[in-house]
Amino acid sequence: MLVAKLSCVGCFLVSFALVSPLQAAEQWKQAYENGAWNIKQSNFECRLSQRLVGVAEVSLQREPEHATKLILALEHPDAAATQAAVRIQNADWKKDVDRVNPTLASGQFVDSKVEFFDIGSEVLDAIAAGDWLSFAYLQHEQHKNVVFTNTRGADAVIQFRQCLSAMAPISWTTARESEFYFSTGKSTISSAQDLALLQNIVRYISLDRNVTKVLIDGYTDNVGNNTANRVLSQQRADDVASRLVEYGMDSSLLEVRAHGSRYPVINNKTLEQGLNRRVTVRLIRKNNG
Template sequence: MGNIFLKVRVFTFFCIVIFTINKVTAAEQSFIQNYEQGFWSAKETSFFCSLEQTFDSYAKLEIVSVPAEPQKLVFNWLLSDKKITDIQIFSRKADWQSSRVSPPQLNFFSADINNNTVVFDADVSTLLRVIKQGGWLDSVIGFGDEQVRLTFTNTNSNLAIDQYQHCLTELSPLSWQQARDYEIYFETGKRIVEKTADLAFLKDLVRYISLDTKVTKVMIDGHTDNVGSPLANRLLSKERADDIASRLVEFGLPKNMLEVRAHGQRYPVVENSKVGRESNRRVLIRLFRDTTK
C-alpha cells in the first residue's frame, strides 16, 4: 500500500513539473522585426545624439549621448496596458549570417524600471560593434509571470552608425549645467590664468556658446581677498577679470557678449582667514540666456 501511495506522489510531482514547464513556455510570446523595418536611424544635434530602432508599436531601443554624460542604452515599452518588471537584452547573429559568424557578445539586464523605460549605463561600444557587423538584438521583457521576446533585426545600418559617430565628434563639450557658471581661482598676487584645466575649460566654454544660440551675455566678476588696500584689490580683481575676458575673445568669443566687473575685496564668499582667502581670490564666469528664443 505504501509503495502505491509513493508511486502516486511521484507521478503527481512529475505531472506538476511538466505542467509548470509547459505553462512557462506558453507564457513567452516571440516576435521578430520585419527585415524591411529592421533599420537603425540617427538623430543629430549639437546637444543630443541618438541611434534608434522602433519595433512596430511595441518598443523602441535607443543609444543616447548628451554632453558630459556617458552613452546610454534606453529601452522604451510603448504600450501602456502592461508594466515591465524586468528586461534582458543580448546579442545574436542574424539568421542570414553564416554559422561561422560570431558577433560580439553582450548581455544587459535590469529590473530598475521607470514608467516602462529602462536605462542601461553600461559601456555601449560593444553594442555599436554588434550593429555595425549586422548582428541582431533580442530583448526579453518580463511582465511578472509573462514574457515577450522582441528580436530587433538589422538592415543596412552602416550609414546610420556613421552619422551617429559623426554626431559624437561634434557634440558640445559641456552641458548647460557645467557652462552656466564657473569659478577660476588665483594664487596671491597672480593676475594671469595659468592652469591647463582652466584654459581648456575656457576653450570649451567658447565652443559651447557658439552652439547654444540662447546665450546672450557672458558676465565676468573679479574678486580678491583682503590682503592689501581696497584700491589695490579693486585694480587686481579687474586685471584678473580682464585676463579671462581676453582669453575668451582669443578663443573666438565676440566682444559684444562680454560684461566685465571688478569688485575687489567687497564680496567674500567665506571669511578671510588664512584658509578662506583661497576661495575669495576668484573670478566668476556666468552665462545668461534669452529663454524666449
C-alpha cells in the same frame, strides 16, 4: 505586418539568465522592412533609434559629458515590467545565425523604461555589422522577448559616430557658470585645467546660438586696501576675458566687471579664504536668465 508575434520554447532565450530552456517566452520581432535605424543629431544630443510599433522603442543616446546609453522603452506605461537583459543576436542571413551570444547587460525597469550603460561601442559595432538586438524581460511574471532587426545599420552608425565627434565638449550645466581661483596677489590663469575649461566654454558658445551674453566678474579677498583690491579684481577678470577672446569668442558678448573684496563667498578669517580670490564666468541664454 509590422510586428511578428511568436511563442517559443527553449529558443535562443536560453542564454538569458531570465529564461530557462523549459520556459515559454512571448516574442515580438520587427519586420525586416521596418528595421531601419533613425538618426537624430545635434551638437548637444546624438540619438539612434528604432520603434517596433505598439510594443517598444530602442535607442542609443549620448549627451555631452555623459556615456552612451542603450534604452528600451515599452509603449504601454502600465506594463509592470521588472528585470530586463539585452544581447546581440546574429542576423538570420549570417552563416553563424544559430550561435548564441552572451548577455551584454541587465537592468531594472523604471516607469516602463530600462537603461543599459557601458555597452555603447559593442552595440554600435553590432549594428554596423548588420546584427540585431534582442531584449528579454519579465512582465507580470511572464517572459517576454523583443527583437529589433537591422536595415542599413552601417550608414546609421557612421552618422551617429560623426555626430559624436561634433558634439559639444561640455553640457549647459557645466558651461552656464564656472569659477576660476587665484593665488594671493596673482592676476593670471595658468593651470592647464582652467585653460582647457575656458576653451571648452568658447566651443560651447560657438555651438549654442541662444547664448546672448557672457558675464565676467572679478573678486579678491580682504587682504590689502579697497583700491588695490578693486584694481586686482579688474586684472583678474580682464585676464579671463582676454583668454576667451584668444580662444575665439566674440568680444561683443563679453561684459567684464570688477568687485574687489565685496561679495565674499566665505569668511575671510577662515582657511578657505582663497575661495574669495576668484573670477566667475556666467553665460546668459535666451529663456534661461
